[in-house]
Amino acid sequence: MKEDRLLNPDICHVVAALCHTQYLVIADPGLPIPENVRVIDISIKKGIPSFIDVLTAVKEEFVIESYIYALEMEAANRCLFDEMNDLLKELPSKKISHNDFKGLLPNASAIIRTGECILCLLAVSICGTDVHITAVPPGYIAKPNTVLGHEFVGEVIKKGSAVSHLEIGDRVVVNPNDYCGVCVYCRKNMPNECQNIIPLGIEYDGAFAKYCMVSSKVAYKISKDVPIEIAACTEPLACAINGLNKVNMKPGENAVIIGCGPIGIMIAMFAKASGISNIYLLETIPYRIDFTRSLDIGRVIDVKNESAKDIIYADTEIGTDYVFDVTGSQIIPSIDLVRKGGKVVLFGVNKKSVSQIAQCEVTTKEISVLGTWLANATFPEAIKVLEKKAILYK
Ligand SMILES: [Zn+2]
Numbered sequence: 532m533k534e535d536r537l538l539n540p541d542i543c544h545v546v547a548a549l550c551h552t553q554y555l556v557i558a559d560p561g562l563p564i565p566e567n568v569r570v571i572d573i574s575i576k577k578g579i580p581s582f583i584d585v586l587t588a589v590k591e592e593f594v595i596e597s598y599i600y601a602l603e604m605e606a607a608n609r610c611l612f613d614e615m616n617d618l619l620k621e622l623p624s625k626k627i628s629h630n631d632f633k634g635l636l637p638n639a640s641a642i643i644r645t646g647e648c649i650l651c652l653l654a655v656s657i658c659g660t661d662v663h664i665t666a667v668p669p670g671y672i673a674k675p676n677t678v679l680g681h682e683f684v685g686e687v688i689k690k691g692s693a694v695s696h697l698e699i700g701d702r703v704v705v706n707p708n709d710y711c712g713v714c715v716y717c718r719k720n721m722p723n724e725c726q727n728i729i730p731l732g733i734e735y736d737g738a739f740a741k742y743c744m745v746s747s748k749v750a751y752k753i754s755k756d757v758p759i760e761i762a763a764c765t766e767p768l769a770c771a772i773n774g775l776n777k778v779n780m781k782p783g784e785n786a787v788i789i790g791c792g793p794i795g796i797m798i799a800m801f802a803k804a805s806g807i808s809n810i811y812l813l814e815t816i817p818y819r820i821d822f823t824r825s826l827d828i829g830r831v832i833d834v835k836n837e838s839a840k841d842i843i844y845a846d847t848e849i850g851t852d853y854v855f856d857v858t859g860s861q862i863i864p865s866i867d868l869v870r871k872g873g874k875v876v877l878f879g880v881n882k883k884s885v886s887q888i889a890q891c892e893v894t895t896k897e898i899s900v901l902g903t904w905l906a907n908a909t910f911p912e913a914i915k916v917l918e919k920k921a922i923l924y925k
């Protein structure tokens with residue numbers, strides 16, 4: 532599926548046509564190769580080839596006299612466009628539209644896939660993952676040269692012929708983890724664990740750009756009444772809801788939330804709205820402590836200067852019904868703070884964090900330890916929450 536997305540037979544035909552030759556095709560293993568064509572197989576040497584890889588290989592093998600490009604390409608992917616121009620600089624070029632491509636080739640219309648939309652981006656949020664990716668050394672690995680940005684809102688400016696649930700001009704938010712719908716996990720209703728997942732903004736070009744191409748399957752219409760800077764946070768909200776769906780919080784119960792980043796605060800807001808009586812928010816960073824205190828959603832504990840365990844056990848005697856670790860690294864205090872029979876929900880990815888726990892802590896306390904990953908069919912709920920202002924967001 533990934534290969535198909537990056538380099539498909541239509542593109543081979545386009546390249547062949549643009550090179551004005553009957554004997555050239557750029558091939559990837561498994562592609563049907565027309566007869567009497569010359570093959571430059573760059574996929575084996577370099578992994579899955581990008582468009583620039585293809586162009587570089589063509590340049591190595593052929594003298595390119597001029598080139599034609601689609602103005603939509605310039606609009607949809609500025610970085611790619613600049614890279615292409617760098618590669619071909621000083622050559623005469625001609626800008627045409629995709630419709631004109633259709634005139635050149637019968638199947639060039641497949642360049643814009645029938646189920647895809649082009650969005651003009653309105654707001655993009657910076658996720659902790661983006662920060663980990665750009666850190667030196669990186670704490671999370673993205674595919675090199677990928678445009679980052681996966682929490683965003685945009686407006687549909689172009690749509691494929693099969694897109695029926697969205698119109699040009701609609702404002703949409705996007706689940707950046709496009710799923711295939713047919714693998715084993717998709718058919719178990721776990722598209723967040725899809726075996727062919729396409730993570731936009733990490734392995735495929737994302738939203739820190741003027742335009743972005745998305746699959747309409749994961750694009751959801753959102754009201755224009757939701758401010759764009761709020762709508763851009765739909766993805767983390769959908770992830771928070773997926774985590775909350777792992778438990779069944781009831782009025783009068785209590786909860787600890789470790790980490791006062793956006794998702795931690797969202798969980799606390801939902802917990803408060805569900806009638807949770809005591810909410811404890813644990814944090815170490817002073818500005819987050821001050822900001823969270825200003826929201827009045829629970830007791831904020833500065834764990835560098837206060838003992839969360841003393842405070843929580845003094846209040847509850849037995850620990851809390853729920854602990855949400857939103858840091859990706861606090862399983863030990865989570866198990867410490869949850870009551871016997873309670874539930875620990877673990878969010879976040881921190882591959883460097885490895886903890887040693889005594890298994891008997893879990894068995895003797897009869898604790899449930901639950902993982903939660905991405906958003907699973909929770910975008911519609913997240914959108915409703917924002918449109919109805921079900922939690923305070925401004
Ligand atoms: Zn994110």
Ligand SMILES: [Zn+2]
Binds near residue numbers: 711717
């Ligand atoms: Zn799948």
